[in-house]
Amino acid sequence: xxxxxxxxxxxxxxxxxxxxxxxxxxxxxxxxxxxxxxxxxxxxxxxxxxxxxxxxxxxxxxxxxxxxxxxxxxxxxxxxxxxxxxxxxxxxxxxxxxxxxxxxxxxxxxxxx
Amino acid sequence: xxxxxxxxxxxxxxxxxxxxxxxxxxxxxxxxxxxxxxxxxxxxxxxxxxxxxxxxxxxxxxxxxxxxxxxxxxxxxxxxxxxxxxxxxxxxxxxxxxxxxxxxxxxxxxxxx
Numbered sequence: 001x002x003x004x005x006x007x008x009x010x011x012x013x014x015x016x017x018x019x020x021x022x023x024x025x026x027x028x029x030x031x032x033x034x035x036x037x038x039x040x041x042x043x044x045x046x047x048x049x050x051x052x053x054x055x056x057x058x059x060x061x062x063x064x065x066x067x068x069x070x071x072x073x074x075x076x077x078x079x080x081x082x083x084x085x086x087x088x089x090x091x092x093x094x095x096x097x098x099x100x101x102x103x104x105x106x107x108x109x110x111x112x113x
Numbered sequence: 114x115x116x117x118x119x120x121x122x123x124x125x126x127x128x129x130x131x132x133x134x135x136x137x138x139x140x141x142x143x144x145x146x147x148x149x150x151x152x153x154x155x156x157x158x159x160x161x162x163x164x165x166x167x168x169x170x171x172x173x174x175x176x177x178x179x180x181x182x183x184x185x186x187x188x189x190x191x192x193x194x195x196x197x198x199x200x201x202x203x204x205x206x207x208x209x210x211x212x213x214x215x216x217x218x219x220x221x222x223x224x225x226x
Binding site for chain 2: 031032034036041042043044045051089091094099100104105
């Protein structure tokens with residue numbers, strides 16, 4: 001059974017600092033991993049879908065890496081801004097292929113001006 | 114660009130009442146699913162569907178029914194609401210396949226008193 005863990009549960013940084021968010025998963029037989037952002041009281045917004053063949057995916061200030069052998073993914077946010085304050089969730093497929101997702105508990109990020 | 118639309122956004126029910134949470138997507142996605150999000154438990158899969166006429170149970174299906182008569186709609190029915198079903202419910206959709214991006218609705222916040 002896939003298990004996804006995100007540590008730390010919360011993170012506070014001053015504006016301008018780079019953010020490093022960690023995600024680990026137990027079943028490495030996956031084709032992809034997805035990162036989401038959730039603002040308080042809102043839905044999930046997809047940030048990046050990283051495929052195992054890519055190992056890395058970038059979108060603006062966001063960069064996600066995927067290392068299946070170690071069961072880890074990392075989301076980097078460069079030059080953080082107060083608008084980056086949100087909860088960040090990672091999700092891995094519950095089986096090797098397929099659309100059922102197992103979510104981590106999330107990392108709540110606060111970027112202080 | 115509507116994406117995934119959930120209604121209602123908020124609902125208060127009395128114990129024992131029934132109701133249907135609506136979910137519609139306009140992206141012609143084959144796969145649709147329902148999750149619930151609870152503090153400390155993360156998002157958990159309730160039911161999912163791989164296409165019209167096909168549904169299956171997820172991790173926490175008890176107390177919920179689903180049906181999929183069209184590609185666009187995937188309603189979630191609470192048969193007899195219980196306080197344990199107080200949660201935020203999210204609907205998601207994606208194409209079928211190994212590397213597909215999941216899109217989520219804005220959620221329905223349900224309170225059962």
